[in-house]
Amino acid sequence: MAQSKINNDANARKVVFGNEKLILTLDYNKRANVSQVIVNGQQVIQGDAGIYSMIRTKATRYATLTLSSDPSLTIAGNTIILKGISYGDQNLSIEETWTFTISANDIRFDIDRTTSKTVVAEDLGSPVFRFEAINTWEGAYQDYGGLAWFYLFNRKRDTYGVRSNTSEFWNSKTGNGLTVSVSAPGKQIAMDYSRAVDDKLVYTVGVSSTGMQPRFDADTKRRMYVRDTTDVWAPVEVQSGQSSQSMTLSYFDFNEKFGRGKLVGINQEQVSAVLNTIARIGVIGKKHFGGNSWHTPYGPICLHEQYIAQMGLGINDDNYLTGYQECLDYYRDNAIKPDGRVWPRWAYSNEDAMPKGYTDKGFYEAQWGYLLDSNPDFVINVAELYDQNGDLSWVRKHQQSSEKALDWIVNRDSNGNGLVEMMTDSYSQKRGSDWIDIIWAAYENAFVNAKLYRALVLWADVERQLGNSVKEKQYKTFSEKLKANFNKPTSSGGFWDAEKQCYVHWRDKDGSIHGTNMVTPVNFMAIAYGICDDQTRIKTILEIIEGQMQKENLFFWPISLYSYAPGEGNDWQFPFPNYENGDIFLSWGSVAVKAYASYKPEIALKYVKRVLTQYEKDGLAFQRYGRANQDGRGDDILSGNCLSVVGLYQAIYGINPLYNRFYLDPHITPDLAGTQIKYNYRNQQLTIDLDVNRYALSNGKFKIVSNTDFGFYNTGNELSYFKGNADKASLQLKASPKNELTLDIKKCDPNEVVFIQSSRVGGSGVLVYQVNSLKPSSYYTILQNNRTLKRIKSTQEGTLVFEYKAGDVPNEITVMLK
Structure with a gap:
């Protein structure tokens, strides 16, 4: 100086x-x-x-x-x-x-x-x-x-x-x-x-x-x-x-430091603003992360919210991920009862708690009922945070507690049909059982079971990685039974209402069906979480919802399209629409965007843009919006108001960090073409280029280009390409430290792999390729620009390795069964 x-x-x-x-x-x-x-x-x-x-x-x-x-x-x-x-x-x-x-x-x-x-x-x-x-x-x-x-x-x-x-x-x-x-x-x-x-x-x-x-x-x-x-x-x-x-x-x-690149076809400043502000206000303090802001009068944290880790995907700040990791450790040690029941809430005060239903650290059972989605939601958040940080040793420390939380709720399936039961048998008992806490969902609750399915699928895969095949099989088996029975018609014990063309909210123990009013979180979760894979049902649900949205000209999806029946909720929820009986809650934006992204991404994008416009007007600093006038209501501000923008990142831009790779699965509309996103991934600065049916991902040393979804992972001088959502690399290579390399993937299947290699040569320029997922013990021909280089036999595992001299001129490399 x-x-x-x-x-x-x-x-x-x-x-x-x-x-x-x-x-x-x-x-x-x-x-x-x-x-x-x-x-x-x-x-x-x-x-x-x-x-x-x-x-x-x-x-x-x-x-x-x-x-x-x-x-x-x-x-x-x-x-x-x-x-x-x-x-x-x-x-x-x-x-x-x-x-x-x-x-x-x-x-x-x-x-x-x-x-x-x-x-x-x-x-x-x-x-x-x-x-x-x-x-x-x-x-x-x-x-x-x-x-x-x-x-x-x-x-x-x-x-x-x-x-x-x-x-x-x-x-x-x-x-x-x-x-x-x-x-x-x-x-x-x-x-x-x-x-x-x-x-x-x-x-x-x-x-x-x-x-x-x-x-x-x-x-x-x-x-x-x-x-x-x-x-x-x-x-x-x-x-x-x-x-x-x-x-x-x-x-x-x-x-x-916090710029997000060049977001085409959408208001970039508003996207950044929502993710930089609203998305973070549910972090009340160190070790206390939730969906309600620190500004809320009694400061509640709902542990029965499955999207707190998911917000980190959009926030894209390592400090948030590290902070939430410490928070989940704290919840593991203080918010899970010895039998595995997860306390559903925490607050500044005890005013919202059941009498004597709280701990000295502030965790409690809500006065409205036993909200059982806290058990699967804890597991979902652990699994999804692990996908973002890739820290196997950390997730191992959550294995026992996550198993306890899952087993506690799985064991609530007393009749063996794969659908777990709530603490109440009938809506007449006037107690809630899920996030929609003053609607009296009882017995077999589709809302809770949808979340449980998501938790089981995610955690079964974690058990596989941790080497516990017994638990992996147990959770997979239960999830398959849950899915099968969830999709059955209500007349056969399931949740599908063929007359109303929607999944219902719950059934009482006496078999009566309730919540036939197109409860959007239930139906969006069924689609987004892969419970419903019937394309006809998916189309029907999404078109019914969109039809009503256009009819009312709503800027965002309401919590239900129509009214609950009298008696199905707290008295002051009526007449419709009012609060949890028909008002607009933005916290279900990510599952809604995910549900529409594969079907008609332009519909998902329309509502993301409308939320951004609303942010410009009022900062989204409300609990909800009224149905009639679409006006902000409630001082219980929810950080979940950001989730449609998180959905933009995850389901439309296709950004999905996974435990062993960065998975890119875009659903780009033409007006978003040309988008270039800056994204931080495990101490790497990624550049993601998105056009219609052509995507590229680069970290400055390696770049992969593809016209379909793919996974990317780089450590040191090694690059791995994953076809689609496969968790095993299809193509791997080792380069010298000075090589910069682009792979444009044209084809990748067991019979033929084709890619165009472009290089900036440094060092020896020798590249070592390993091709996986081929036919075992079969002969393949390696070609450069249709000229044969060599013939190699794959191993019994379907793998072959070959060296290639890098050059400055792009070359088409083909590995062909021949």
Whole structure:
């Protein structure tokens, strides 16, 4: 760093310093504070406070904004040291030394502190940042993938607390980002964000020995978001003596770090905005991920939601995946009863719980009934997160708990028909049993059984990978029976209503059928999860739903097309449409998009675009939308409002990270052709090019092009191509470290494999190809541009290996049974 980047005005007792992206002004005139911060040319802090240290006891507030004497400044090279920062009174004296170390990429801010005696702090700022305004930044990401979204700080003194070591502040409009990373070995770090009475954004870092705990509620001490007070944290003891901490401030380009490429035919800014905000607000705190936001009054987490891991696919941030991994570990250890029952909810308070139906950590049975979908949903989330992180050792640690959760609910099939039963036998008992919690679904519930099918299919494959063939077979067998009986007509014990042309919601123990009103989550899950593979049924269901959507001109699919029958739900659900009896809940967007994507992707895309338009209007900051006026309702904000956009990524763009490969299965409409997506996959930056019936995937070294779905995996100098959704590679190659290679796959079957190879030669240029899934012990001819190179016999496993000299000219390689 050049010396000219540090300019000290000794008369004014101010020093301006920084690098090309960060400029700070340090004021040391009988005070110690950073009074100005400029990030990439944008002033984000300016004023008498800025950045400073603070401690507040019940009696007094102390801060470095007023000192009894001037501190002393020393400048040495690229380091600024401010000593003698003494503040306090006769009851408590504090002395600090601030050290700023400037480098080309960041500024390190060290605070060394001596406190005269142990004191209980009501509030602790080490330090406090007062940004220009509440909208200086749109939000701040935490190190576990959560988000403080300042759009939701709609009242003065709104405050949100987090346990995080890092805040990434960002603004999509300016493109500027500021990372504040805190380190204090041996200490606990907490942070909070407040909207001040003057509408500034106040960001406070707290460092303590014992860890800061929530102050509210009186009986639970779990509330992370509070109104009308900045005291989100309970009083904490600050010990006497010396302590040290370090902060690193660094700039990042928001678009470069979180940009999504070039999204053709759709509003790219809105797609990014939904995935950058709404998708993350269900992360209430470290170890607490769900679908309801931290802003919700009682802060519930529904463990009976199967899409929390799936959101990570769209969020596409390793911090979210790592954070959710830690969260699922916490749920495994604290949210599963000894018999395998998964507690379905967690909340700030116990107001939504059954009497005495909760734990000291906040998990509970909901007052509305035993919501049994929490058991399969826990397993689905573990399996789908494993697909994204590929961490076999981690998923192995969830094997026993996932088996317990699955076995608990599978054992609820008392009559052996493959359909598990709820805790109630009849709707007349007025208890819910699934996500639609105040509709009285009982006995054999199609909603829960559809989720169970998904869990069984996913977990059977995990058991295969973990080497437990007994459990694999058990879950496969049960899933097959479940599917067969699910698809039977209601007259034969199944869920298909031939008259209403839909899958019903449930049947009571007496055989009576309920929920014949085209409950969309039930029918969408049946299609999306592969329970229904009857193309005639699929077409019928989807066309009926689309017909009603056009008739009402709805911007999104309602929870049911028609009304439940009187008595099938809580009284205030009637008359139709009202709340869970016919209103619009966006949380079922991903299964809806998946259901339509293979049938008519243009219909799925239409509703994705309508959700994006709605985001532009209101930020999707609601629980649901009314059916009649399509107006936002409910302050119980759901992060699931993002799921149609997640569905865009998964089912239309075809992005499906799987445990051993990146699977690309697009359903592109002509208006999306030319889309190029940037995607992070296990520390690789992928570029995905999508045209109609032609797809390409590259990581900068290897590129695969195909006109059908395929899997891609690269480690080191080895590339694997997977045909379709096969979990075994069809074609593998080893290249030299300097080779860059493109494979354009033209054909891949046991009789013939054809691809065009394009290379940028480096090193030896020798490529070693391995072709799998061929006919065993058979002779194949290797051709280059129709010229025979060699003849090779495949192994008993149907594999052959050959070497090929790479060249700069594209060559067509054929492996032909001959």
